[in-house]
Amino acid sequence: MNTDGSDRETIVTGCHLPDGIVVDTESGHIYWTNMGVPNLNDGSVERADLNGKNRTVIVPVGNTHTPKQIILDKKAGKLYWCDREGMRVLRCNLDGSRLETLVEAGRGDEDRRDQANWCVGLAIDGKHGKIYWTQKGPDNAGRGAIFRANVEIPAGQTPANRSDVEVFFGGLPEPIDLELDHKNRVLYWTDRGDPPRGNTVNRASIDNKPAEPEIVVTHLMEGIGIALDVPGDRMFVTDFAGSIYSAHLDGSGERNFLYAQGNLTGIAYAEV
Structure with a gap:
């Protein structure tokens, strides 16, 4: 759809609880994750043309547990995503080959019961x-966190024991999706926890980390997806109550331009 909510079109149907989405305008593809049913370990990743045609499964059921936000590293030819109940950060080639685990926050049913291990x-x-x-x-619970590490696992280490993982921010309500403003080096994220710190969009410099993140949007109803249009000074945000919001990057000019759309999750901005 257009950025004002007009000209809406359904391009893919029958997905198995879709969540994250990313657009490769250069190749004319969209990629999305299907969460599946969390206790069944039946998540997957799919690809289709921008119009929804030539749909194909690139990461089949059984290879990712509950995939969530997905991002594209076009230069490296890689897709990255978080696997919530799988408690992992994963990547693969654009055709689904060479699936790798980069981070493993936990393993097994006991670890899975602790949502502090859930990567989103x-x-x-x-x-x-x-x-x-x-x-x-x-x-x-105030146990949500944002972590960072090198993209590549240090030599001789494993996804579970890598020594370069650091906490960027801890003690958060329930941080969900991330977006990075590469030009200004600012990280944005949604938080679906309760007010005052939750139901928000937050941001922080990644090079000069502040003591506390800045809250730029409030009063969401369980914020989930976020997409940035940095040249246009805009963000787009979804929440689980079914609203899509737009605002300037500093949170001003917030506008709810679609509501009651069902349980919304991932959102992507693309110029096509």
Whole structure:
């Protein structure tokens, strides 16, 4: 649809609880994750043309548990996503080959019961070779966190024991999706926890990290997806109550331009 909500078109139907989405305008593809049913380990990743045709599964059921936000590193030819109940950060080639685990926050049913191990949103800082991801934490427990590490696992280490993982921000309500303003080096994220710190969009410099993140949008109803149009000074945000919001990057001019759309999750901005 257009950025004012007009000219809406359904391009793919029958997805298995879709969540994250990313657009490759150069190749004319969209990629999205299907969460599946969390306790069945039946998530997948699909690709289609921009008009929804030539739909194909590139990461089949059984290879990713509950995939969430997905991002594209076009230069490297890689897709990255977080696997919530799988408690992992994963990547693969654009055709689904060479599936790799980069981060493993937990393993097995006991670890899975602790939502602090659930990986949800992610972003890549290509300039410094860093990856950022969220671990949601239990509902409103103040145990959510944003982590960062090098994109590549240090030599001789594993996804589970890598020594370069650091906490970027801890003690958050429930951080979900991330977006990085590469030009201004600012990280944005949604938080679906309760007010005052939750139901918000937050931001923070990644090079000069402040003591506390800045809250730029409030009063969401369980914020989930976020997309940035940095040249246009705009963000687009979805929430689980079914609204799509637009605002300037500083949060001003907030506008709810679609509502009651069902349980909305991922959102992508693309110039096509």
